[in-house]
Amino acid sequence: MTEVSRSLARPLETAPRIGRFERLPKWLNLVPMVVQWFWLGIGYRSLTLPSALNPGITAGGLLGEGKSEYFRAMGPVATAATAPFITCSKLTGCNWMDLATRLREAGLAYPVVAKPEIGWCGFGVRRIDDDAGLADYLDRFPADEDFILQRYLDEPGEAGLFYVREPGQPSGRVVAILLRAFPSVVGNGVDNMGTLVRRDIRARRGMEDSQHAATFDPGYVPAMGEEVRVATVASTRVGGGYEDGTRLRTAALDAKVDAIARDMGDFQVGRFDVRYTTPAALAAGEFTIMEVNGAGSEAVHAWDPRYGIAEVYRIVFAKQRMLFRLGAIARARGNAPVSGRRLAGLFLRQRRLLKNYPPSN
DSSP states (O other), rough: OOOHHHHHTTTOOOOOSSOHHHOOOOOHHHHHHHHHHHHHHHHHOOTTTGGGGSTTSSSGGGGSSHHHHHHHHOOOHHHHOOOOOOEGGGGTTOHHHHHHHHHHTTTTTTEEEEEESSSEEEEEEEEEOSSHHHHHHHHHSSSSEEEEEEEEOOOEEEEEEEEEEEETTTOOOEEEEEEEEEEEOOSSSSOOOHHHHHHHHTTHHHHHHBOOOOOOOOOOOOTTTTTEOOOOOGGGGGOOOOEOGGGGGOOOHHHHHHHHHTTTTSEEEEEEEEEEEEEHHHHTTEEEEEEEEHHHHTGGGGGGGTHHHHHHHHHHHHHHHHHHHHHHHHTTTTTOOOHHHHHHHHHHHHHHHHSOOOOOO
16 A cells, blocks of 8 residues: 555544444435524525635635636646646537547646536546547537546545635635545455455445446456555545545645635635645645635535544534635625525536536546
């Protein structure tokens, strides 16, 4: 195993594989969050107040925004830290041959990662290894919707860097770090992949998800101690593990992320999803950005299995209070939140799209 995987949620030797909060039904763990959101909305006289943050991004990135909105806002500093990509707009009639040519012109080679312009939790994210895979993705993708093809990052670590800059202030900081571990199994020299995955409480989620396509060979028998990753994405939806890595926050990391965020115009609150080589490198500010999320970035570092249910809600509730407090400052500075009707429309469109994307892998 790599240094990264030893420290993350794949083994989590000192904690349970699945935390108590993660064991709750999704609808049940959302109830207290929704109740507090409405309470805050009543107190601040707006249920959509956090959408006043990040002006220039659809709904402040609360939901329904496009990935390329953040990329377009980037100046040279932020762009240099981001994995190169091209976009496919179905409205302009792109086809797989044109895309393959554009990839070469952009200096990109297979493998690349395809991801929907409007996405969530890794839905529709696929690793593309050749022209045939690209043609297949294009055929399956919803008509009149856009997607991105981005350089595949093979660094072993993945993290989410939560950033906050109070509206009107010259600088911000990293307030939390999420470390993700990819779903994987460890061989015993006897059982094949199909058996190992079915036995694994996390890895088998990908086999049970109708919107995820397993790409491993079920008949392959890994050697004793051999770790085999079974998904491109690290979402808990398909078996990924989350760990609170805020201990890795340093002045160097703060400075690097703040410089990137300030190079994105009035970007105030969000999460930078990055890949890195080692925890030490991440702490030193050495990483590559995959994508950026706005005010809707969930405080999923709280899903660390070490945390009990009360601690998870403490972290999530604090994040909600912060969003409304900062949203009130943004509103006072002239940034109006979107209407409830507009936000509901964005939510419904996003949910509809997620159901129609090609399976992730």
